[in-house]
Amino acid sequence: xxxxxxxxxxxxxxxxxxxxxxxxxxxxGALSRNPLAAVGAIIILLLILTAIFAPLIATHDPLKQDxxxxxxxxxxxxxxxxxxxxxDIWSRVVYGARITLVIVVLVAVxxxxxxxxxxxxxxxxxxxxxRVLMGVTDIFLSMPKLILALALVAALGPGIENxxxxxxxxxxxxxxxxxRAETLTFKNAEFIAAIRLxxxxxLRVILGHVLPLCTSSMIVRVTLxxxxxxxxxxxxxxxxxxxxxxxxxxxxxxxxGRSFILDQWWVATMPGFAIIIVSLGFCFLGDGLRDVxxxxxxxxx
Amino acid sequence: xxxxxxxxENLRVSFPTQKGIIDVVRGVSFTLGRERLGIVGxxxxxxxxxxxxxxKLIRAPGTIRADTFRxxxxxxxxxxxxxxxxxxxxxxxxxxxxxxxxxxxxMTVGEQIAEALQTHQRLSRRETQxxxxxxxxxxxxxDPERVAGLYPHEISGGMGQRVMIAMxxxxxxxxxxxxxxxxxxxxxxxxxxxxxxxxxxxxxGMGLIFISHDLNLVSSYCDRIxxxxxxxxxxxxxxxxxxxxxxxxxxxxxxxxPRLDETRDELPVLDRSAWVxx
Amino acid sequence: xxALSLKHLDISYGETQITHGISLDIAEGESFALVGxxxxxxxxxxxxxxxxxxxxxxxxxxxxxxxxxxxxxHFARHCQMVFxxxxxxxxxxxxxxxxxxxPLAIHGIGNQNSRVEDMxxxxxxxxxxxxxxxxxxxxxxxxxxxxxxALMLExxxxxxxxxxxxxxxxxxxxxxxxxKRLRRQxxxxxxMVTHNLPVVSFLCDRLxxxxxxxxxxxxxxxDLKRGALQEPYSRELMDISVAHAG
Numbered sequence: 011x012x013x014x015x016x017x018x019x020x021x022x023x024x025x026x027x028x029x030x031x032x033x034x035x036x037x038x039g040a041l042s043r044n045p046l047a048a049v050g051a052i053i054i055l056l057l058i059l060t061a062i063f064a065p066l067i068a069t070h071d072p073l074k075q076d077x078x079x080x081x082x083x084x085x086x087x088x089x090x091x092x093x094x095x096x097x098d099i100w101s102r103v104v105y106g107a108r109i110t111l112v113i114v115v116l117v118a119v120x121x122x123x124x125x126x127x128x129x130x131x132x133x134x135x136x137x138x139x140x141r142v143l144m145g146v147t148d149i150f151l152s153m154p155k156l157i158l159a160l161a162l163v164a165a166l167g168p169g170i171e172n173x174x175x176x177x178x179x180x181x182x183x184x185x186x187x188x189x190r191a192e193t194l195t196f197k198n199a200e201f202i203a204a205i206r207l208x209x210x211x212x213l214r215v216i217l218g219h220v221l222p223l224c225t226s227s228m229i230v231r232v233t234l235x236x237x238x239x240x241x242x243x244x245x246x247x248x249x250x251x252x253x254x255x256x257x258x259x260x261x262x263x264x265x266x267g268r269s270f271i272l273d274q275w276w277v278a279t280m281p282g283f284a285i286i287i288v289s290l291g292f293c294f295l296g297d298g299l300r301d302v303x304x305x306x307x308x309x310x311x
Numbered sequence: 312x313x314x315x316x317x318x319x320e321n322l323r324v325s326f327p328t329q330k331g332i333i334d335v336v337r338g339v340s341f342t343l344g345r346e347r348l349g350i351v352g353x354x355x356x357x358x359x360x361x362x363x364x365x366x367k368l369i370r371a372p373g374t375i376r377a378d379t380f381r382x383x384x385x386x387x388x389x390x391x392x393x394x395x396x397x398x399x400x401x402x403x404x405x406x407x408x409x410x411x412x413x414x415x416x417x418m419t420v421g422e423q424i425a426e427a428l429q430t431h432q433r434l435s436r437r438e439t440q441x442x443x444x445x446x447x448x449x450x451x452x453x454d455p456e457r458v459a460g461l462y463p464h465e466i467s468g469g470m471g472q473r474v475m476i477a478m479x480x481x482x483x484x485x486x487x488x489x490x491x492x493x494x495x496x497x498x499x500x501x502x503x504x505x506x507x508x509x510x511x512x513x514x515x516g517m518g519l520i521f522i523s524h525d526l527n528l529v530s531s532y533c534d535r536i537x538x539x540x541x542x543x544x545x546x547x548x549x550x551x552x553x554x555x556x557x558x559x560x561x562x563x564x565x566x567x568x569p570r571l572d573e574t575r576d577e578l579p580v581l582d583r584s585a586w587v588x589x
Numbered sequence: 590x591x592a593l594s595l596k597h598l599d600i601s602y603g604e605t606q607i608t609h610g611i612s613l614d615i616a617e618g619e620s621f622a623l624v625g626x627x628x629x630x631x632x633x634x635x636x637x638x639x640x641x642x643x644x645x646x647x648x649x650x651x652x653x654x655x656x657x658x659x660x661x662x663h664f665a666r667h668c669q670m671v672f673x674x675x676x677x678x679x680x681x682x683x684x685x686x687x688x689x690x691x692p693l694a695i696h697g698i699g700n701q702n703s704r705v706e707d708m709x710x711x712x713x714x715x716x717x718x719x720x721x722x723x724x725x726x727x728x729x730x731x732x733x734x735x736x737x738x739a740l741m742l743e744x745x746x747x748x749x750x751x752x753x754x755x756x757x758x759x760x761x762x763x764x765x766x767x768x769k770r771l772r773r774q775x776x777x778x779x780x781m782v783t784h785n786l787p788v789v790s791f792l793c794d795r796l797x798x799x800x801x802x803x804x805x806x807x808x809x810x811x812d813l814k815r816g817a818l819q820e821p822y823s824r825e826l827m828d829i830s831v832a833h834a835g
Contacts, residue, residue: 208738208742
């Protein structure tokens with residue numbers, strides 16, 4: 011363990027791999043020293059583990075209806091009670107983690123790289139390319155996110171895939187703006203001039219040298235946005251345009267529990283807690299990452 | 312000579328880091344009368360930290376310790392932040408390296424100088440204006456009325472630094488600390504700015520601490536020189552005696568400067584092991 | 590052979606014309622200095638030769654071939670540049686190894702591992718620095734990396750933009766010695782921009798004094814050493830330099 015530690019923090023690494031792992035190790039170390047970030051990371055880790063091992067963690071079949079057992083309060087058999095069709099809420103919340111994770115990952119995979127590349131191209135080339143790309147971005151930015159997502163889902167038809175596409179389309183413009191701003195700050199830097207002088211193509215400069223500098227602020231932003239994405243997905247589910255029944259999506263579950271909120275409070279509250287905890291987890295992690303990755307805070311310290 | 316203006320004994324400035332506490336100034340002692348003292352050293356020598364410590368401008372978590380740390384009879388270590396604010400500017404002033412970052416871009420030059428004066432003295436508007444123009448004239452600005460109405464981006468770097476000096480000197484401090492005041496300027500402008508500082512310091516009988524990396528510059532504008540290396544004073548001498556410096560670090564520094572009539576094929580490089588071992 | 594030839598070079602940034610009719614010839618293996626104060630246009634000439642200031646008229650010829658206005662791969666192998674600020678010229682998120690390998694990768698040159706190792710030795714950097722990040726290096730070490738990067742493509746003409754003005758004098762001496770040695774070993778041609786006349790005296794053979802975008806005087810460094818520059822402005826610069834040296 012100690013040899014591993016000293017290998018990782020070695021001031022003069024002997025290989026590319028060691029240098030990269032060492033940097034990663036320092037970032038993880040700094041994260042673990044930040045209590046809120048550590049809490050956030052643990053929550054996200056739990057979410058991932060829950061999603062992977064859902065069949066082992068769930069106590070019942072999330073889809074199996076048993077009308078004889080409907081609307082039971084939390085107890086030793088049904089940990090979080092049952093809903094109006096007699097389904098176990100705990101099992102549904104556990105399986106709902108999968109849906110939430112899929113939404114979050116797919117949106118991040120679709121929207122972040124698109125925004126990153128559009129923003130970097132826009133900032134690097136400037137001129138009319140910048141004006142056109144940023145014009146399009148501004149049009150998207152000027153529309154309220156949820157309304158735009160609603161319109162898209164209404165046009166594409168309800169369903170979880172379309173909800174994901176709709177959320178991705180509404181979230182890339184923010185990333186494009188950040189990537190452009192970051193690119194502008196160092197596009198005239200001498201290290202970019204130096205790489206251009208060596209004959210590197212614009213593509214190579216953008217992909218190999220500009221993007222790596224945008225990624226840390228992008229990771230922070232995406233992590234902080236995750237909470238919003240989960241809420242938007244839940245919102246779409248709530249009004250019946252996201253995941254369709256009988257899928258155990260948290261937002262849709264709250265929507266169904268709405269009618270019983272006064273007498274059977276657990277039906278709507280349990281998935282609500284899940285949303286709040288996961289959203290908070292992403293926020294904490296995002297704040298911690300910002301402290302660790304922000305180049306302005308300086309890596310020397 | 313009367314009582315010294317500044318007495319410092321065993322000054323230490325420390326910063327906590329992940330690897331433990333690091334002393335960037337390690338036991339510096341000197342006294343300063345109404346004279347011109349130069350502090351020379353390379354980057355990381357602790358020269359700037361020494362200058363900032365005198366104004367207690369070391370940011371937390373950095374700490375300042377000293378056995379004696381007195382300015383004109385006042386124990387600086389015992390002063391609260393509020394008391395220090397009355398001392399800064401009014402009694403001890405500091406000119407920094409780059410005027411671009413030290414001037415407020417949305418105020419005219421005249422307003423900024425006037426503000427520096429009003430913070431410390433209550434004067435009528437007319438009186439203030441008169442003092443500002445006299446001060447601008449004193450730093451050899453030809454038409455002070457026009458320049459007073461300009462914004463910082465409308466003036467050159469050399470003029471900006473002269474404005475900074477005017478701002479620092481208008482409250483008539485007893486001690487001026489100039490930290491690399493001319494490093495951002497062209498050589499021809501450098502001399503002019505330094506002459507102005509020199510003239511003002513002499514005329515008002517102030518003390519001057521001139522911090523620079525440039526041995527030649529310091530030796531031609533100061534009476535006495537301290538050479539610093541890794542947080543310690545390694546050499547103290549009269550400016551004229553610099554050529555007879557004894558410490559290997561000072562001698563190495565002098566030798567490493569190329570000359571206009573250079574004949575050496577290779578410049579001598581500092582051998583740091585020569586004194587670190589001691 | 591002429592390494593670099595400039596004829597009637599007028600360089601502009603947007604509407605503003607920076608230089609006026611710059612003409613000079615630099616022989617292969619020569620070390621040539623452009624001196625002047627800030628705003629004299631000396632750095633702009635260097636940028637135009639490098640390809641970073643594409644708005645010019647006149648002609649730039651490098652080793653007999655006219656230079657295009659942009660940056661091209663072919664030209665990159667003949668001419669490289671070392672920048673002034675060692676803190677701004679290295680990519681903050683790349684290891685020294687990645688910085689030095691990049692030019693080889695761009696030009697598809699093989700044998701990267703040994704070339705990088707050899708270059709580290711040539712610029713006097715220990716092997717242990719190879720996988721460090723720039724922020725783990727001192728200013729002088731960074732400038733060595735910047736010189737190494739410029740030399741990776743084995744160019745014949747090296748453009749130096751105030752390569753030591755951001756460094757301490759003891760480090761400046763090391764870098765100047767290094768540049769002198771590399772020039773001798775690899776038969777490099779230098780075009781250096783500086784305001785520091787003693788540095789010119791140490792490193793260069795000839796110099797051009799610039800003022801307000803024009804060349805005032807071209808002289809041998811021997812004249813500079815003897816204090817025999819002709820033009821009044823050149824003498825003025827020289828006098829300041831002498832006064833400064835005390």
